[in-house]
Amino acid sequence: xxxxxxxxxxxxxxxxxxxxxxxxxxxxxxxxxxxxxxxxxxxxxxxxxxxxxxxxxxxxxxxxxxxxxxxxxxxxxxxxxxxxxxxxxxxxxxxxxxxxxxxxxxxxxxxxxxxxxxxxxxxxxxxxxxxxxxxxxxxxxxxxxxxxxxxxxxxxxxxxxxxxxxxxxxxxxxxxxxxxxxxxxxxxxxxxxxxxxxxxxxxxxxxxxxxxxxxxxxxxxxxxxxxxxxxxxxxxxxxxxxxxxxxxxxxxxxxxxxxxxxxxxxxxxxxxxxxxxxxxxxxxxxxxxxxxxxxxxxxxxxxxxxxxxxxxxxxxxxxxxxxxxxxxxxxxxxxxxxxxxxxxxxxxxxxxxxxxxxxxxxxxxxxxxxxxxxxxxxxxxxxxxxxxxxxxxxxxxxxxxxxxxxxxxxxxxxxxxxxxxxxxxxxxxxxxxxxxxxxxxxxxxxxxxxxxxxxxx
Numbered sequence: 001x002x003x004x005x006x007x008x009x010x011x012x013x014x015x016x017x018x019x020x021x022x023x024x025x026x027x028x029x030x031x032x033x034x035x036x037x038x039x040x041x042x043x044x045x046x047x048x049x050x051x052x053x054x055x056x057x058x059x060x061x062x063x064x065x066x067x068x069x070x071x072x073x074x075x076x077x078x079x080x081x082x083x084x085x086x087x088x089x090x091x092x093x094x095x096x097x098x099x100x101x102x103x104x105x106x107x108x109x110x111x112x113x114x115x116x117x118x119x120x121x122x123x124x125x126x127x128x129x130x131x132x133x134x135x136x137x138x139x140x141x142x143x144x145x146x147x148x149x150x151x152x153x154x155x156x157x158x159x160x161x162x163x164x165x166x167x168x169x170x171x172x173x174x175x176x177x178x179x180x181x182x183x184x185x186x187x188x189x190x191x192x193x194x195x196x197x198x199x200x201x202x203x204x205x206x207x208x209x210x211x212x213x214x215x216x217x218x219x220x221x222x223x224x225x226x227x228x229x230x231x232x233x234x235x236x237x238x239x240x241x242x243x244x245x246x247x248x249x250x251x252x253x254x255x256x257x258x259x260x261x262x263x264x265x266x267x268x269x270x271x272x273x274x275x276x277x278x279x280x281x282x283x284x285x286x287x288x289x290x291x292x293x294x295x296x297x298x299x300x301x302x303x304x305x306x307x308x309x310x311x312x313x314x315x316x317x318x319x320x321x322x323x324x325x326x327x328x329x330x331x332x333x334x335x336x337x338x339x340x341x342x343x344x345x346x347x348x349x350x351x352x353x354x355x356x357x358x359x360x361x362x363x364x365x366x367x368x369x370x371x372x373x374x375x376x377x378x379x380x381x382x383x384x385x386x387x388x389x390x391x392x393x394x395x396x397x398x399x400x401x402x403x404x405x406x407x408x409x410x411x412x413x414x415x416x417x418x419x420x421x422x423x424x425x426x427x428x429x430x431x432x433x434x435x436x437x438x439x440x441x442x443x444x445x446x447x448x449x450x451x452x453x454x455x456x457x
Contacts (some may be wrong), residue, residue, distance in 0.1 A: 002122070002131040007034035009140040010134045012117040015044020017357035018143030019099055020418070023064035024361030025139065026108055031365070033109045034134060036123050040113045043096035046150045049089050050170040052197045056189055056277045058084035058419045060226040062092070065358040066102070068417050069095050071225075079281035084226055086415040106259065120284055140342045146330055146353065146382075151190065154326040154367035156301075158185075163303035166321040169194050180316035183306065183356040185211045185298055186324030192218075194322050194403065195289060196282055205288040209315055211306065213297045215270035217252055217386070218262050218278040228423045229432040234260055234437035235421065238393060238441035239447030248454050250385040265292075275330050275351075298325075331388070334379045346379035348403070350396025355418035356380075359403065362412055375401045391455035 009025065011018050014037035022033050022402055039047055058068030069092070073085045080086075087095070103109040114126040117140075121130045134140075151168035160166045160317055165179070182196050182203065191210070198208060217315065223234040237258040247250035249269060255261040262283055263270050296310040304317040335344050337360055348356035360377055367373050380396040381391030403409045413419045422432070 002133045002136065004133050005034045005138075007032050007110070007134050007138050008021075009033045009139050009141055010117070010121075010123070011035045011143055013037060013044065013143030014039070014042040014096075014100075014113075015143065015147060017146070018141070019096055020064045020354045020357035021141060021143060021345055021361040021364075023066050023099065024358040025365050026103055026106055026155045027066055028362055028365035031108065031331070033103075034123070034132075034138075035103075035109060036112045036115050036117055038114065038116055038126070041093070041097065042111070043093045044088055045150050045153075046092045046096070046146050048150060048170075049377055050152070050168075050190075051089060051173055055086040055192060057086070057221070057224055058226050059087045059091075061224075061352055061420055062087070062354050063095060063418065064099055064354070065416045067095075067364075072417070074306060080279055081222070082448040083222060083279075087103065090234050132190065134185065138440065140369065140441060142342050142344045143357070145332065145335075145344050146346060148330065149326040151323045151326045151375075152221070156185070156323040157325050158219050159300035161300060161302035164301040164321065165319065166301055166323055168323045172197065172322060173356075175320065179318045179320040181207055181209060181319040183209045183211060183315055183319050183321040183337055185321060186326060187214045187216050187258060188271055188274060188324070189211045189278075190326070190327070191324040192276075192282065194288060194324050194390060195286055199285050199288070203377045207294060208289050209313075209319070210289050211293045211295075211298055212264075213229070213294075213415055214272040215263065215268050215294075216263060216272040217270045217275050217394060218264075218283075219275050220259055220262050221277040222281045223260050224277050224420070226417060226420065228421075228427060229430060229436055231420050232423075232436035233432065235336035236436050236443060239440060241442050242390070242393075242447035242451040242454070243449075245450060245454060248390065251390065251451075252386060252452060268294075271385060274384055275384045275389060276329075300399060329382050329384075331382050333383050334381055336374050337377055337379055338373045339372075344379075347382070347396070348377050348399045349420070350380045350392045350399075351382070352420055355416070355420070358416065358418055359409075361412070362409070363403075366408065377407070378402065387455050387457060390451045394451045394455060397444070397448060 008031045011022055014035050027033055063069035069089055070085050075083055075085050115123050118124050121133045152170045184191050208373055237260050240250055241254035242354050253262055293313055301321050302308040306313045345357045347353045348359050363373050378399050381392050383392045414422045
């Protein structure tokens with residue numbers, strides 16, 4: 001007979017969003033939670049991430065609501081001195097392990113690692129085969145709807161011929177012999193991280209070939225900081241650019257002029273707008289790599305050759321091809337967060353998944369009507385194309401206006417560092433913050449209207 005768990009919620013996925021949801025839910029209700037993950041610990045993909053990865057944004061924007069990741073420290077030296085720190089992989093996994101201990105000590109959270117949710121009310125252990133079930137009244141929380149695919153767990157999306165050396169980005173640190181050439185495959189942040197790491201190890205830029213299927217827009221990290229004047233100033237820049245834009249291309253060029261968006265090659269107009277954050281110094285380093293292959297997606301790798309739909313490119317016969325092409329930022333169709341069968345965690349304020357999951361946890365703990373919850377917390381997608389980025393911005397801004405109109409939610413959100421737009425109680429109001437607020441007041445409505453037009457095409 002399956003063992004029945006005493007749980008009000010079955011949370012499937014103990015990564016960043018699952019942990020943020022559980023943290024907020026139990027801090028604002030008496031709920032009992034069964035937390036399940038296929039991995040042997042909490043932290044999701046961070047447990048398998050490449051060892052030189054760091055958060056791409058400030059640590060304060062990541063984690064759970066009850067405890068600030070990194071303590072709000074600023075970098076004291078290096079090219080990002082003055083910007084808030086970005087946690088390493090080991091710091092992130094350690095943080096989540098501590099957070100698991102905290103919620104388990106409440107006596108209301110059980111963690112079931114190395115276990116699979118098999119649908120309905122059932123969970124099966126990968127280790128013992130034991131089947132567990134939750135009561136009919138237990139609500140299932142889907143915390144893996146947007147779980148990223150990472151190179152360590154995803155085969156390369158191209159064929160690999162005999163004698164070709166293809167490794168996931170994780171294995172760069174395990175090479176025992178330097179090749180004649182490195183070939184980095186991917187257009188996103190994992191590929192930029194791989195290139196930056198290779199350059200930092202002293203690899204000659206001319207020894208790196210970068211296969212970029214698309215040119216990406218990236219956010220300037222200096223503009224995405226947990227300082228209200230800086231973040232709200234950036235938001236005002238976006239709305240002002242949106243209000244004045246004559247096209248999607250013009251929108252992004254205006255954002256580039258405002259120092260919000262950046263591109264690797266100023267001679268080419270990017271079409272990819274997942275828009276991870278990047279620092280100016282990283283941009284300068286990446287621009288030293290001149291061997292960039294722009295022939296679309298790689299179809300296969302042979303010894304000494306890269307093959308594309310329209311032909312091939314020769315590389316060193318001993319080249320190491322670095323697989324960075326997994327879909328780390330997935331864009332499935334949006335669904336209502338609250339449905340009869342489940343709660344599906346998705347971003348609410350655009351681009352900040354941990355805050356969205358914590359917000360859903362708080363609203364679930366403090367509201368009873370699902371229709372009202374969905375009104376307060378409509379999901380926003382991730383961007384991919386420029387039009388999708390504009391749509392994401394519109395949806396996320398409207399959602400923020402919706403939940404911020406509720407006094408208790410606004411009070412809670414202003415006290416949560418995960419909320420990038422918060423102005424903490426008692427925070428000083430320098431002239432820059434007053435100016436940012438005034439610009440937002442002027443440009444938000446016309447900016448949203450125009451961005452919606454641009455997104456719709």
